Amino acid sequence: MNINMGRGKQKMELIADEKSRRTTFQKRKKGLMKKAYEFSTLCDVDVCIIIYGPSKQEDEVHTWPTDPNEVKRIVGKYYSITKSKPAYNVVNVFDIMSDRKRRIDADISKLRKAFYAAKYPTWHQSLDYFSNYELDLLLNRMNPNIEALDRYTVDKTHRVKLNIRNVVVVVDLVGRSMRAGQISNFVLKRSLNQSPFMVS
Amino acid sequence: MNINMGRGKQKMELIADEKSRRTTFQKRKKGLMKKAYEFSTLCDVDVCIIIYGPSKQEDEVHTWPTDPNEVKRIVGKYYSITKSKPAYNVVNVFDIMSDRKRRIDADISKLRKAFYAAKYPTWHQSLDYFSNYELDLLLNRMNPNIEALDRYTVDKTHRVKLNIRNVVVVVDLVGRSMRAGQISNFVLKRSLNQSPFMVS
């Protein structure tokens, strides 16, 4: 056996050698994950780490926690915290929408039935968090029935309009029992690199 | 001086004593951040850490990188990677929308002018990333002029519809020169805990 030497401190800069860079990536990724786990356990705090592998492979993403739902939850919390304070001119939806609501109610009712009939009971839950990920799932679930749904909505004031340029529009017409101020929930998702898709 | 002892390994479980838990939180947070920095530097990878403080204070969120835009960028990447594969029935927007586009074009043109006149040049940039955070900023900027904008959109097919139940709808009518397939960009943001707001 040789005498080991030269494992000293290294400069804090990009590791030039690709081989050792990959090795270091693996080791330190593991270390970071472990630290996150310990930190979370010892102090009982929400921690989330997202790491991208050095390759261009899209599937090379590593997270802690592993569960995408947890990642989403923690990230969502971040967004709700860091968002700028709304400075809206608040309009009383209840009053202004009242007559429009009446006009739309009948249609909504039909739509709601149609949608429930389509058996997407998880939708409500999905909407409880702002989540690009979940909206995607939702969209995928909806898609087979969008045409049918659309037949109900064509030419209605509240219809789904369109999706252009990687902007996908989804309309939640389930309506949540249409309590005051709840006409319908519009959920739109803009995602990059997405195929053109349209609800006409 | 006393002889130091008892700094040994500790059980991997919640630290009962609040005082030392807080101390550990600070120390390990710092350590984790440092690790993330080193990792990112040595291996040139995107890393993002989000940590919530143990208190209930909403502003107790710590991230690495510190820059919210970086956090947003990295998180956005995560979403675009983990999203389920779209299984859309792709419709050729160019064809189907062509005549509707013609009808709408004139209005869009007016709207675009109105909007540019309102001097929100940053909007385009904002739209380059899916970002709850940025959409908030955008919405806040738009708000003072939404009424004016709305006057143009009332009763148009492409008007902003409404926001109910913490779902905020924003319409980008800038139109990006209305190239084929680009009617307009609809941007909707659903954010929790937000005041009722409506564009009627």
Next chain:
DNA sequence: CACGCTATTTATAAAAG
């Protein structure tokens, strides 16, 4: 390339100031 090994450097729990 995936594992061990070990010299060193780091991180950090607890004590001290």
Next chain:
DNA sequence: TCTTTTATAAATAGCGT
């Protein structure tokens, strides 16, 4: 309560199998 110190545990870079 904060800051610094110190003993110990962990992490890990370079090497070998």
